[in-house]
């Protein structure tokens with residue numbers, strides 16, 4: 001496993017800087033063979049993480065580029081192994097020749113996520129932090145990046161470890177009781193144990209409840225924009241996104257497919273989906289768009305219904321609103337407020353419909369719309385915990401731990417024998433072990449690291 005691996009760590013294409021990374025036995029020496037320092041110190045002899053300036057050479061020793069290099073020895077490196085990094089100009093040709101030069105000297109091309117996988121196997125990162133690395137690389141909004149950084153810094157890991165450790169202590173107590181099978185659990189001891197279980201059940205419950213926020217922040221709160229053709233859906237999406245993402249024209253039916261953008265509005269990440277409208281059509285392409293619109297509307301947590309405020313409200317407008325207002329929060333956007341037109345017609349709106357008057361063209365009312373959307377997303381009332389669950393794997397493990405702790409608690413209160421209670425406690429410990437990767441499940445870890453890019 002711990003052979004020498006190498007990969008280009010910077011993204012494909014040209015850029016200011018390009019980085020080649022090596023990890024494994026001989027990393028410093030191999031990197032030193034393709035890097036000739038300007039000073040007297042050879043790369044292999046340099047102190048940890050001290051940058052050296054010098055020249056990079058290709059397979060046959062010809063100068064390729066000049067740049068910086070450093071080594072970082074085990075165990076104080078990202079992977080926990082001996083590592084070296086060469087920083088040259090961001091030229092795909094220079095980088096591929098450098099990679100060729102180190103592979104010719106025995107390094108092997110790294111697979112996706114292999115550096116981080118080694119970090120995990122060497123105990124430098126637990127699985128939740130490794131997942132934080134992927135989420136951080138994939139983050140598309142500031143909130144998603146902050147959340148991933150928090151996970152990477154170990155917020156979820158520490159919470160999981162605290163529960164894990166309380167349960168390990170408890171299982172030790174059960175073992176002690178089991179060593180004296182003739183004695184019953186005395187009531188005082190049973191109550192102390194019950195309290196530990198109650199506390200851990202509550203902590204796990206709280207953790208489970210963070211999944212909605214975690215996913216919403218990571219992926220964005222899905223918000224479908226619906227309305228009659230020409231009401232201004234695409235214009236509104238563009239105005240909220242701050243750039244021209246959807247094609248805006250005054251020919252009805254231009255948005256044939258769904259258009260999606262991720263934006264952060266008033267601090268809340270959203271996935272805004274501009275739909276093709278929900279009207280019937282004979283055009284097969286338009287029909288596909290209509291189908292996707294229906295799907296987006298079904299899955300959305302929030303719906304923006306756009307009415308053209310410069311025109312009389314039509315039966316179709318009302319039908320779309322009625323279809324959207326099926327219990328989810330709906331914002332009724334009375335658009336084109338810059339044009340001649342009356343105020344939103346008086347009339348009782350369903351309780352879950354919040355009207356906002358805007359102009360997608362002048363931007364008037366957009367601030368209020370953003371605040372309304374952020375409020376309706378409903379993410380601000382859960383105390384913004386630092387530790388949040390951000391994927392189904394984590395949620396499943398926490399759910400399993402929670403069920404097992406609850407079963408142990410119920411059993412303890414019902415007078416179940418300690419050996420059976422112990423099984424439940426151990427099940428909870430093993431579920432938490434999977435969450436952080438203490439209990440390594442090869443199939444699961446392999447799947448996690450496959451999602452990484454090469455060079456990370």
Ligand code: GDP
Pocket residue numbers: 227228229230231232233234235236247248249250252253254255335336337338339358359360361362
């Ligand atoms: P969609 O079919 O609902 O996506 O509507 P579009 O966004 O393509 O807009 C249809 C037309 O209405 C375009 O000509 C837009 O420029 C215009 N429009 C959209 N919003 C406004 C607005 O707030 N004020 C004015 N004056 N025109 C708007």
